[in-house]
Amino acid sequence: MFLTYDGGECFLRSSGQEQYLVTREDLQETLEYVTGYSLYAYEEEIRQGFLSVQGGHRVGVTGKVILDGNRIRGMKYISCINVRLAHQKIGCADEIMPYIRQGDWVANTLIVSPPRCGKTTLLRDIIRQLSNGNETVSGMTVGVVDERSELAGCYQGVPQNDLGMRTDVLDGCPKSEGMQMLIRSMSPQVVAVDELGREDDYHAVESVIHSGCKLIATAHGNSMEDVLSQPLFQKLLAARVFERYIVLGRGSYAGVVEAIYDAEGALC
Numbered sequence: 001m002f003l004t005y006d007g008g009e010c011f012l013r014s015s016g017q018e019q020y021l022v023t024r025e026d027l028q029e030t031l032e033y034v035t036g037y038s039l040y041a042y043e044e045e046i047r048q049g050f051l052s053v054q055g056g057h058r059v060g061v062t063g064k065v066i067l068d069g070n071r072i073r074g075m076k077y078i079s080c081i082n083v084r085l086a087h088q089k090i091g092c093a094d095e096i097m098p099y100i101r102q103g104d105w106v107a108n109t110l111i112v113s114p115p116r117c118g119k120t121t122l123l124r125d126i127i128r129q130l131s132n133g134n135e136t137v138s139g140m141t142v143g144v145v146d147e148r149s150e151l152a153g154c155y156q157g158v159p160q161n162d163l164g165m166r167t168d169v170l171d172g173c174p175k176s177e178g179m180q181m182l183i184r185s186m187s188p189q190v191v192a193v194d195e196l197g198r199e200d201d202y203h204a205v206e207s208v209i210h211s212g213c214k215l216i217a218t219a220h221g222n223s224m225e226d227v228l229s230q231p232l233f234q235k236l237l238a239a240r241v242f243e244r245y246i247v248l249g250r251g252s253y254a255g256v257v258e259a260i261y262d263a264e265g266a267l268c
Contacts, residue, residue: 010245022226027078034059049073056153056160084155088161092118092255093125099260099268100216100244101130103137106190108241111218111246118255119218120194121264124151124161126216127192131164142167143188143213145178151194179204183211192216200230201226209241223247224261244268
């Protein structure tokens with residue numbers, strides 16, 4: 001058992017100073033505890049490889065996958081548990097907000113980031129600031145498709161993270177379907193999603209743009225070139241969907257901005 005944190009990791013040790021080895025009983029007891037001793041109620045989430053618990057924290061699991069044809073039906077023999085502690089950084093988007101919002105104008109924005117560099121944390125604060133507004137700009141209605149229950153961190157339907165007072169959340173919903181559902185039902189001015197990448201996301205993004213909504217999204221990638229090599233983003237670039245590209249890098253804190261580009265690829 002070990003802890004991973006900013007700057008490194010450390011092993012947990014038993015009273016004899018030996019590195020503690022996790023037992024099957026430890027895994028079983030932990031799963032029972034985080035599911036409120038109702039493991040069956042979380043079968044659908046475990047099928048996806050994780051479950052969200054109160055506080056917006058995420059518990060990832062690995063083990064023997066049970067297949068039904070090509071569809072994952074469940075998981076057994078859980079062999080590893082990864083507990084990710086959720087945290088907010090209120091105000092971490094202050095530096096970039098002038099680039100993506102000026103008065104009533106909001107830029108269609110893509111946040112590009114390697115894993116664990118703060119793209120979700122940054123997106124969460126952008127949503128909050130757009131939703132709440134401030135003394136100079138009005139708040140906007142924001143629709144969030146939280147496919148992996150990570151942005152809002154909903155627990156039993158209640159967001160555990162602050163996404164602002166004018167934000168509606170579709171929790172656990174696939175992005176492509178959720179974006180179109182929000183447009184039809186909630187009349188958002190801005191739609192926000194985490195981790196675009198699938199080919200079927202393209203038509204949903206088109207629906208958002210053509211409906212007059214603005215889009216704030218993220219994508220995995222070590223650089224702009226890395227992201228734009230993917231077919232989905234080649235299409236979006238050709239259609240000039242995004243007006244701002246925010247590239248994050250590794251640094252001493254989450255959300256370190258390396259560069260901001262406009263729709264033409266010029267530095268802002």
